[in-house]
Amino acid sequence: MALLVEAAREVGEIALACKARGLEITEKADGQGPVTDADLAVDARLHEILRAARPGYGWLSEERPDDAARLAHEHVFIIDPIDGTRAFIAGDNTAWAHSLAVTRNGVVTAAVVFLPAKDSLYAAARGSGATLNGAPIRATTRAGISGAKFLAAKPNYAPANWLGPVPDVARHYRPSLAYRLSSVAEGRFDAMMTLRPSWEWDIAAGALLAEEAGATVTDRTGGPLRFNAPRPLLDGVVAAGAALHAQILSRLDPDAPRDSLPPLRD
Incomplete structure (x- = not known):
């Protein structure tokens, strides 16, 4: 370090x-x-x-x-x-x-x-x-999804990504995925997510920061993040305190279509 x-x-x-x-x-x-x-x-x-x-x-x-x-x-x-x-x-x-x-x-x-x-x-x-x-620094321990402070781009809130209504959360945005994860680690925001394929270099550092600050960090389906893959793309990222993370996953549709194109650079 x-x-x-x-x-x-x-x-x-x-x-x-x-x-x-x-x-x-x-x-x-x-x-x-x-x-x-x-x-x-x-x-x-x-x-x-x-x-x-x-x-x-x-x-x-x-x-x-x-x-x-x-x-x-x-x-x-x-x-x-x-x-x-x-x-x-x-x-x-x-x-x-x-x-x-x-x-x-x-x-x-x-x-x-x-x-x-x-x-x-x-x-x-x-x-x-x-x-x-x-x-x-420590991530928040907020449990309820309603009113939680989310860092995510607008397309993540499309109804097709969710089971039932889109959650009523406070929407915020930062272009840098690394900074979004760091902000969750700091506790300035309750959660961040990106549901489209994400390059490893955008995620790797921030993911450890959030985990070491007490957040749960997974791909969009709840799977663990593994790095140094032959094609270095992750299946999205969701980061939040354990209780809120579980709520987010319970509301996301795991069968929602993935973007067929590689992720655009921020």
């Missing part, structure tokens, strides 16, 4: 410097959204720092071609250099983050989510709890 913290803080300075001098923006192939020179610079520096420190670890990152060799590694770095690139481009300093995680045999063991513009650094190591800027 100490290695991830040091790396996250260093690349935070890189991202802010790129933003200050003006971003170079291009579009990814296949409609996967924009990428900036900051995304690429952050990815390059993280690869340099982390692989130098742990040369025997595999690597999975949004901004680097996937290498199947990672599947043979016990430990793997799973990285999103900038989660919430569109918000980063737009100048919304509350909604983008660096997301860094280490997995061992498919399970996240250490994680950092850093919002450099807010100087908010969330960190967790498995079995050691979660912190925000060094102070312990």
Whole structure:
């Protein structure tokens, strides 16, 4: 975790410097959204720092071609250099983050989510709890779904996703999935969910933060999250305190159609 913290803080300075001098923006192939020179610079520096420190670890990152060799590694770095690139481009300093995680045999063991513009650094190591800027954080223990504060995009509330009426919850949104999970870990929101397929690099770090803060984190059907898959997509994510999480799953339709397209980048 100490290695991830040091790396996250260093690349935070890189991202802010790129933003200050003006971003170079291009579009990814296949409609996967924009990428900036900051995304690429952050990815390059993280690869340099982390692989130098742990040369025997595999690597999975949004901004680097996937290498199947990672599947043979016990430990793997799973990285999103900038989660919430569109918000980063737009100048919304509350909604983008660096997301860094280490997995061992498919399970996240250490994680950092850093919002450099807010100087908010969330960190967790498995079995050691979660912190925000060094102070312990806890997810809420709210049990009732009605009125709960949810972080989710509008399509998640489509009636087709639910058994019976759509729950009457307080709807909120943040572009970065890593930040949504961190906000549940912090207890600022009661739950987050995304019901479409989700890339591992968007989820890995925030999932451990939420778990170590006392939340239950699963895929959309209640299944466990496993990482470093050959195709690194998860079947959605639901995170909340145990009682609320159970209520959410009891209301979601497990047979609702999945989006047939890969998830678009935030």
